[in-house]
Amino acid sequence: MAGVAKQNILLGVTGGISAYKSVELARLLLKAGASVRVVMTEAAGRFVSPLTFQAVTGNPVRTALFDEKHEAAMGHIELARWADRMLIAPASADFMARMAQGVANDLLSTVYLACPSPVAIAPAMNTNMWQHPAVQHNLSVLEGRGVRVLGPASGEQACGDKGFGRMLEPMEILATLKKELQSMPFASKKVLVTAGPTHEAIDPVRFIGNRSSGKMGYALARAFQEKGADVLLVSGPVSLASPPGVERIEVQTALQMYEAVFENIHAVDIFAGCAAVADYRPEHASEQKIKKSADKMDITLVRNPDILAEVAALEDGPFTLGFAAETEKLIENARAKLQAKQLDMLAANRVGEGMGFERDENSLRVIWSAGEEQLPVQDKQLLAEALVDLLANRYQANE
Ligand code: C5P
Numbered sequence: 001m002a003g004v005a006k007q008n009i010l011l012g013v014t015g016g017i018s019a020y021k022s023v024e025l026a027r028l029l030l031k032a033g034a035s036v037r038v039v040m041t042e043a044a045g046r047f048v049s050p051l052t053f054q055a056v057t058g059n060p061v062r063t064a065l066f067d068e069k070h071e072a073a074m075g076h077i078e079l080a081r082w083a084d085r086m087l088i089a090p091a092s093a094d095f096m097a098r099m100a101q102g103v104a105n106d107l108l109s110t111v112y113l114a115c116p117s118p119v120a121i122a123p124a125m126n127t128n129m130w131q132h133p134a135v136q137h138n139l140s141v142l143e144g145r146g147v148r149v150l151g152p153a154s155g156e157q158a159c160g161d162k163g164f165g166r167m168l169e170p171m172e173i174l175a176t177l178k179k180e181l182q183s184m185p186f187a188s189k190k191v192l193v194t195a196g197p198t199h200e201a202i203d204p205v206r207f208i209g210n211r212s213s214g215k216m217g218y219a220l221a222r223a224f225q226e227k228g229a230d231v232l233l234v235s236g237p238v239s240l241a242s243p244p245g246v247e248r249i250e251v252q253t254a255l256q257m258y259e260a261v262f263e264n265i266h267a268v269d270i271f272a273g274c275a276a277v278a279d280y281r282p283e284h285a286s287e288q289k290i291k292k293s294a295d296k297m298d299i300t301l302v303r304n305p306d307i308l309a310e311v312a313a314l315e316d317g318p319f320t321l322g323f324a325a326e327t328e329k330l331i332e333n334a335r336a337k338l339q340a341k342q343l344d345m346l347a348a349n350r351v352g353e354g355m356g357f358e359r360d361e362n363s364l365r366v367i368w369s370a371g372e373e374q375l376p377v378q379d380k381q382l383l384a385e386a387l388v389d390l391l392a393n394r395y396q397a398n399e
Contacts, residue, residue, distance in 0.1 A: 003032075003033075003178055003181050003182060004029060004032040004033060004034045004174070004177060004178050004181055005032060005033030005034065006033060006034070006035075007033075007034045007035070007084045007085060007181065007187070007188070008034070008035045008037070008082050008083050008084045008085075009029055009034045009035065009036050009037075009083065009084065009085055009086075009087055010036075010037050010038075010039060010079060010080075010082070010083035010085070010086045010087070010111065010115070011025065011026055011029070011036055011037070011038045011039070011053075011087050011088075011089065012038075012039050012040075012041075012086060012087065012088035012089070012091075012095075012108045012111070012112070013038060013039070013040045013041070013044040013048070013053070013088075013089065013090070014040075014041045014043065014044050014088060014090060014091055014092040014094070014095040014108065015041055015042075015043025015044050015046060015047060015092050015094070015095075016044075016047065016090040016092050016124045016125065016167070017047060017124075017158045018089075018090045018124040018158075018166070018167035019040075019044050019047040019048045019090055020047065020048050021089075021090075021167060021169070021170055022048070022053075022089050022090065022170070023048060023052055023053060023056055024170040025087075025089055025170035025173055025174070026038060026053060026056050026057055027056050028170050028171065028174045029174065030056070030057065032174060032178070036057045036059070037057065037059050037062075037079065037082070037083075038050075038053040038054075038057055038059070038061045038062070039061070039062045039063070039079065039107055039108045039111055040053070040061060040062070040063045040108070041063070041092075041095065041106055041107075041108050042063065042106065043092070043094075045063055050063055062079065062107055063107065064106075064107055065106055065107040065110055067107075076107055076110050076111050076114060077114055079111050080111045080114035080115040080116070081114075081115075083111075083115055083117050084117055084187060084188045085117050085118045085119070085120065085187075086111070086112065086115050086117060086118075086119040086120070087119075087120050087121075087122070087173070087177070088108070088112075088119070088120070088121045088122070089121070089122035089124075089150075089167060089173060090122060090123065090124030090125075090167045091121035091122060091123045091124065092123075092124070092125060093123075093125045093129050093130075093132075093135050093138075095108070095109070096121065096123065096135065096138045096139065096142065097134070097135075097138050099112055099121075099138070099142055099147070100137075100138035100141040100142055116230065117230075118146070118148065118228070119146075119147050119148070120147070120148035120149070120150055120177070121142070121147060121148070121149055121150065122150045122151050122152070122167050122168050122173055123139075123149065123151060123152045123165075123167070124151075124152060124165065124166065124167035125152075125165050126157060126159055126161055126165055127157060127161050127162070127163030127164055127165040128161070128163075129165065130152060130163075130164050130165040131163075131164070145244070146244055146245055148180070150168055150172075150173055150176050150177075151166070151167060151168035151172075151173075152164055152165050152166055152167060152168065153166045153167070153168050153169075153172075154166065181228070183227070184227055184228030185227055185228065185392040185395075185396070186224055186227045186228045186229035186269075186270070186388075186392065187228035187229075188228070188230070189228070189229045189230070189269040189270060190229065190230045190231075190232070190267050190268050190269050190270075191221075191224045191229040191230070191231045191232070191268065191269065191270045191271075191272065192231075192232045192233075192234065192261065192264060192265065192268045192270070192271050192272070192318070193217055193220050193221045193224065193231060193232070193233050193234070193272045193274055194217065194233075194234045194235075194236075194257060194261065194272070194273050194274055194275035194277070194307065194308075195214045195216070195217020195218055195220070195221065195233060195234070195235045195236065195238070195274050195275050196212055196213075196214035196217060196235045196236030196237060196238040196240075196275055196276070197209045197210045197211070197212040197214070197236045197237065197238075197275070197276045197277075197278070198210070198236045198251070198252065198253050198254045198256075198257055198275065198276075198277050198278045198304075199236065199237055199252050199253065199278075200253055200254065200278045200280070200281035200282060200285075200304075201252075201253070201281075201282065201285040202282050202285060202286065202290070202299060203285060203286040203287075203288065203289050203290045204286075204287070204288070204289055205289050206289075206290070208278055208280070208281070208282065208301075209278055210276035210277070210278055211276070212236070212238075212275070212276035213238060213240075214235060214236065214238030214240050215240065215360065215380050216274055216323075216362065216380050216383075216384065217233070217235070217272075217274035217275060218233070218235075218238075218240050218242075218243060219380045219381045219383070219384035220272055220274055220384040220387065220388065221233045221242075221243050221246045222243035222244075222246065222381065222384070223381070223384040223385045223387070223388040224270070224272075224388055225243055225244075225245050225246050226385075227388055227392070229270070231243075231245075231246045231247070232246075232247050232248075232249065232264055232268075233246050233247065233248045233249070234248075234249045234251060234257055234260045234261055234264075234275075235248055235249070235250055235251070235275075236251060236252065236257065236275055236276075236277075237250075237252055249264075253278075253281065254277045254278055254281060254304035254305065254307070255281070255304065255305075257275060257277060257307060258304075258305050258307050258310075261307055261311065262310075265311060265314070265317070265318070268318045269318050269319065270318050270319045270320075270321070270391070270395065271308075271311045271312075271317075271318045271319070271320050271321070272320075272321040273307060273308035273311070273320070273321065273322050273323065274323050275307075276325070277304060277306075277307060278304060279303065279304055280301035280302060280303055280304060281301065281302060281304055282299050282300070282301060282302075283299075283300040283301065283302045284300075306341070308320065308322050308341060308343070309340075309341040309342075312341050312342045312343050312344075313342065319344045319345075319391075319394075319395050319398060320341075320342075320343045320344050320345070321343070321344065321345045321346070321347065321387075321391060322337065322338070322341060322343045322345070322346045322347075323346070323347050323348070323349075324337050324346055324347070324348040324349075325348075325349055325350075325351040326348060326349075326350060326351065327350070327351055330348050330349075330350050330365060331348070331365060331367070331372075333348070334346055334348035334365065334367055335367060338367055338368070338369070344368060344394065344395075344398065345366065345367070345368045345390075345391060345394055346366070346367050346368075347364045347365070347366050347387060348364065348365045348366075348367065349362055349363060349364050349365070360379060360380055361377055361378060361379055361380065361383075362377065362378075362380055362383055363375060363376055363377040363378070363383070364383060364387060366387060366390055368394055373390060375387060375390075
């Protein structure tokens with residue numbers, strides 16, 4: 001699963017003398033087992049002919065945004081969807097500026113905006129250009145948005161100047177990419193995480209809900225995303241920002257969460273049910289605020305669907321990870337839940353007496369049918385990363 005092999009790599013080539021090195025880069029990527037498609041800017045075509053890339057990759061090379069023939073075959077949106085990752089090498093100062101500003105005035109810049117997959121750039125330019133505050137500013141904007149920056153290297157440049165600005169050698173770019181992909185066990189995998197509580201309305205101002213800050217689910221979504229997954233977060237009401245690069249659907253109730261999950265579950269490889277879903281909802285929610293006139297009040301509750309159990313029961317469904325918050329008999333209850341819901345993995349934690357909810361730290365006992373592991377008390381982000389690593393092992397073993 002890891003590595004460059006079987007990856008769809010969209011190689012973007014922009015205008016710079018080192019564009020000639022990208023021909024070798026395309027060849028190396030292909031040799032490593034990747035599928036490569038090349039999109040060139042007009043300026044790149046002045047340094048290397050599109051025909052050269054076409055001959056090396058065996059695929060047509062795209063240069064123009066408005067190309068009737070190609071838009072019918074693989075248009076800019078299809079190209080963006082096709083790519084498991086984009087690699088822009090060389091990335092010129094001009095192209096970095098257009099990326100930073102979101103300018104979509106040619107095919108490559110348009111594909112970049114439309115591409116949800118990870119993007120890496122290998123900058124190449126004169127050393128004074130590289131050091132210019134404008135370029136450095138664009139660089140930090142791009143890095144802040146999660147663009148991976150490879151290089152540049154220092155050394156003698158085509159123009160005779162010395163210093164930083166040379167594009168990394170194709171072998172170095174390939175090695176960096178390979179290393180990165182090896183630590184990306186979920187590259188091209190789609191993960192759906194539910195997080196937070198659900199609020200079940202009693203009337204327009206009151207609800208029944210579970211105590212949950214959503215911190216663990218959000219940490220998990222971030223950890224999956226950082227390991228290469230395409231993550232959809234279905235979140236109950238919480239006051240947390242979405243992790244960068246994670247798509248979020250916001251819901252209030254268990255039924256809405258159920259709907260959002262089942263609308264998207266068909267394409268999902270891994271489902272992590274981290275939400276504290278309310279097991280019951282009031283049978284009827286009052287349309288008006290209920291007045292406190294009576295001494296006693298009865299609310300009839302009806303069961304909500306068990307989202308996780310229904311996902312786990314799907315034929316050819318995703319790998320399932322469930323959570324169990326228990327106040328007693330942690331392992332016993334967790335094993336029973338793993339069995340009853342037919343889960344692939346379950347993470348259990350003790351709650352109550354200052355443990356679990358609304359805290360930044362937690363510990364987990366992770367169990368699966370033939371084993372278990374204790375993850376010690378630590379910051380929830382680190383805990384989520386350790387859990388995702390464990391899950392990667394089980395997931396790979398299952399595959
Ligand atoms: O059975 P219990 O509620 O303890 O199970 C907890 C696990 O099941 C969690 O992973 C939670 O996200 C999931 N769950 C669910 N839908 C429910 C109740 C729980 O997905 N209605």
